[in-house]
Amino acid sequence: MTFRDIQGHERPIRWLQTAVANHHLGHAYLFHGDEGIGKRLVALAFSKFLYCEQPIEGPRPDACGVCRSCHQVEQGTHPDFLLIRAEDEQKQSPKIKIDQIRSLEHFVIYRPLVGLHKICLIDQADTMTVEAANALLKTLEDPPDHCVFFLTSSRPEHMLATIRSRCMTIRFSPLSLVDTMNFLCRHTTLNQEDASLVAAYSEGRLGKALHITPEDLRIQLRQYWTLLFGNVSQSPSTIMDLCEDLVKADHVSEAISWFRLGIRELLLVHLNSAHRSPLFPDQSLALLHLAETIALPDLLDLLHDLERLERGQQRHLNIQIGLEQFFFRLQHALGARTLQET
Numbered sequence: 326m327t328f329r330d331i332q333g334h335e336r337p338i339r340w341l342q343t344a345v346a347n348h349h350l351g352h353a354y355l356f357h358g359d360e361g362i363g364k365r366l367v368a369l370a371f372s373k374f375l376y377c378e379q380p381i382e383g384p385r386p387d388a389c390g391v392c393r394s395c396h397q398v399e400q401g402t403h404p405d406f407l408l409i410r411a412e413d414e415q416k417q418s419p420k421i422k423i424d425q426i427r428s429l430e431h432f433v434i435y436r437p438l439v440g441l442h443k444i445c446l447i448d449q450a451d452t453m454t455v456e457a458a459n460a461l462l463k464t465l466e467d468p469p470d471h472c473v474f475f476l477t478s479s480r481p482e483h484m485l486a487t488i489r490s491r492c493m494t495i496r497f498s499p500l501s502l503v504d505t506m507n508f509l510c511r512h513t514t515l516n517q518e519d520a521s522l523v524a525a526y527s528e529g530r531l532g533k534a535l536h537i538t539p540e541d542l543r544i545q546l547r548q549y550w551t552l553l554f555g556n557v558s559q560s561p562s563t564i565m566d567l568c569e570d571l572v573k574a575d576h577v578s579e580a581i582s583w584f585r586l587g588i589r590e591l592l593l594v595h596l597n598s599a600h601r602s603p604l605f606p607d608q609s610l611a612l613l614h615l616a617e618t619i620a621l622p623d624l625l626d627l628l629h630d631l632e633r634l635e636r637g638q639q640r641h642l643n644i645q646i647g648l649e650q651f652f653f654r655l656q657h658a659l660g661a662r663t664l665q666e667t
C-alpha cells in the first residue's frame with residue numbers, strides 16, 4: 326500500500342508530505358475518523374514513504390513499494406517500525422494492554438537501526454487500557470527525537486485528553502460515493518451495479534465495502550428490512566425476544582447499521598430528496614407508504630436514537646434495552662400516526 330494506491334484522503338497525505346519536505350515532521354499524530362475509512366493504510370503508506378530506499382520524487386512524492394524497506398513495512402518486519410493493535414482475546418472488546426506499551430517503551434529507547442526514524446503505529450488507540458494509556462502518556466510527554474507516533478482512532482473522545490493534546494490531529498473524512506465506486510470498480514471484480522450497491526452500503530468506508538459481498542449484502546438487506554418494518558404490530562415480548570436474539574448472535578452492529586440506512590432512506594423519501602440510495606429500489610412503494618404514515622420529527626428522533634445506539638454500543642451500554650426502546654418508538658411513531666388518521 327502506497328499513497329498512489331489509496332483512494333481519497335488527499336488532504337491528510339499532502340499535509341504529511343509537506344511536513345517531510347519542510348523538515349517539520351511532528352512527533353505524534355492522531356488520525357481520527359470513521360472505522361474502516363483508511364487511517365491505518367495512510368499511516369502504513371507514510372511509514373513506507375519515510376523508510377523507502379528509492380522514493381518517487383516529483384509533485385506527488387511516494388514510496389516505491391518494491392524495495393526491501395517497503396516490503397518490510399508491509400510485512401511488519403522492519404526493524405525500526407512497530408505496529409501495536411488491540412489483542413483480540415475477547416471478541417467483544419479487544420484491548421491494547423500495558424505489556425504492549427512496555428514493549429513500545431523498550432523499542433523507542435534505542436536509535437533507529439536503518440532509517441532516520443523509529444515509527445510506532447498504535448491502531449485503534451482508544452482501546453488502550455487506563456494503565457496502557459497512562460504509560461504511553463509518559464512516553465509522549467518526553468518523546469525521543471528519532472520517534473514518530475501514529476495513533477489512529479474512530480473514537481478519539483474515548484482517549485485521554487492529555488494524550489490527544491500531545492498529538493497533531495488529522496481528521497479523515499468518508500470517501501464520496503463516486504470515489505468508493507471507482508475504487509471498487511478498479512480494485513475488485515464487482516460490476517457497476519454491485520459496486521454501486523456496496524458503495525452505498527459502505528457510506529464511504531472502504532474497510533466496510535471490502536468486507537461484504539453483493540450476495541451477502543442483498544441477503545442482509547432483505548433480512549433487516551423485514552426486521553425493521555415487519556414488527557410494527559408485534560407484542561412487547563416479541564420485540565424483546567428479537568432484540569435478545571440480535572445481541573446473542575452478535576449482530577447488533579450490523580443491525581443498527583441497516584436500521585440507520587433504512588430510516589435515513591425513509592427520511593429522504595419523506596423530504597422528496599433527489600439523493601436516494603440505490604440500496605432500496607424494491608422497497609420504493611413501501612417507503613412511500615411509510616413516509617406518508619410517519620411524521621418528520623419522529624423520523625429525526627429515530628435516526629438520533631440509532632446514532633446514539635451506535636456510540637453507546639461502543640461504550641458497552643445496555644445495547645439490548647436501547648434496541649428495544651428504538652423499536653417501541655418506531656411502533657409508536659407508525660401506530661400513533663395511523664390511529665390519528667383513522
Ligand SMILES: [Zn+2]
Nearest residue numbers: 377389392395
Ligand atoms: Zn521503497
